[in-house]
Amino acid sequence: MKSTLENFLEAIPQVNTLEHFQAATEELRDKLGLEHVVYHWVNSVGERFGAGTYSSEWVDRYLEKDYLRMDPVIFGCFQRFTPVNWKQLDWSTKAAKAFLVEAIDFGVGNQGYTIPIRGPHGQFALFTVNNTASDADWEAFIDAYGRDLIIVGHEFNKKALEFEAGDTALPTPSLSPRELMAISYLAKGLSRAQAAQEMGISEHTLRVYIEAARHKLGALNTTHAVARALSTGVIIV
């Protein structure tokens, strides 16, 4: 790789603390001459972790207003696989426009490139680079660094997963094949009776699987069990 990022990438494995992680985002920002570099994620139990160069005021404001729920970047990344150039998103709603204006007020650049990263167990992370630049300059930057940034995002995510593994090693519940089938059918919208028929067993038996799965998944009811099974990746719709 010709890239300026080669040395940076090789240094990532040595990142061992959150402070160091934070420092890495700052280093990358300076190396690339950007305004912001941010990595953040949401894990399967809704905990959030982030490191990056946004001002703490903006982060606080963002969390306070629960912008996660309307941020077009989050929305775009959630629905796509490929990196998202902010300019390509739909900023037409009033709320989105106001959000963008406010973000820029808080020192966020007008151009951004966010890479969605998906891990096991429904893990979802975002790696963002941000700057104030013309459309043409930004295009050129993305052309030059887009692919490398994907690799950097992945390396960051690998690190973040290591941190989590150390913190909260949550054992993925292992459902039996029949339990998986039962939950899968419910996720597809079948009633218990239909699912039982589909599996060629009595509804009573099916119910036992659902209950077992519910307990293994730590779920409060069937809907919750299906939700957890989906978001932890034990079933695929």
Add this chain to the structure above:
Amino acid sequence: MKSTLENFLEAIPQVNTLEHFQAATEELRDKLGLEHVVYHWVNSVGERFGAGTYSSEWVDRYLEKDYLRMDPVIFGCFQRFTPVNWKQLDWSTKAAKAFLVEAIDFGVGNQGYTIPIRGPHGQFALFTVNNTASDADWEAFIDAYGRDLIIVGHEFNKKALEFEAGDTALPTPSLSPRELMAISYLAKGLSRAQAAQEMGISEHTLRVYIEAARHKLGALNTTHAVARALSTGVIIV
């Protein structure tokens, strides 16, 4: 990028048919002097799609025996984020050993490197390179090409997503804020009564939201609605 793969990567956007996709796997195999290059995936409705250089006999055998359910490579990739070097996997069970022997019988090389790729809506794909080689040679190969292969896998996946999008262009339903809240609470395991209390409205009203969301999502029941909301990304966690 210094890599031999630069030209190859630039050609991927021109891939427009499944035959061409297949040809691309063969081209990559030849370019890198490998025995096999395989891309395959499972989408959100359980359809499978694959292209690669494994013999059709091995693919048939694999599907017939439903090896998907016990293949250690699949298992490893499901649980991890980072690429999997086959040698690092747990091949200790009898079934796994027999599986590996059989695979080699069918012309699969002893060394493999598989990259898990996760997309929106629960999409999960695997990109595998495979060869017969010594451990040291294989290590060297992965050192040299590992990162580029991640990019190649992503480009393949982008193409595969385009193919699917052409097939089944499903418009993402737009739920109202209250509908989203309602569905989110249910996904968290609350009953209608609890969710209503949480939202400060009567249970009757909440029910109206659930029903509206159900219809918008084309769901057969509440559980189905939550499942669809999660897997299409309209709600998080």
Add this chain to the structure above:
DNA sequence: TAATGCCTCCCTATTTTGGGGGAGGGTGAA
């Protein structure tokens, strides 16, 4: 061998959802 986990079936009772109806007031866009 004993233990564990899986698969299958059954009971009763209570609680929760689902599918139909309604009604009124608000906001935003064409």
Add this chain to the structure above:
DNA sequence: TTCACCCTCCCCCAAAATAGGGAGGCATTA
């Protein structure tokens, strides 16, 4: 303004799911 969509509330009743409790057979494995 009219139209559409959102938010809020209410009725009834049938259907489905939930929470407990059982039981036996069949693998695998410690």
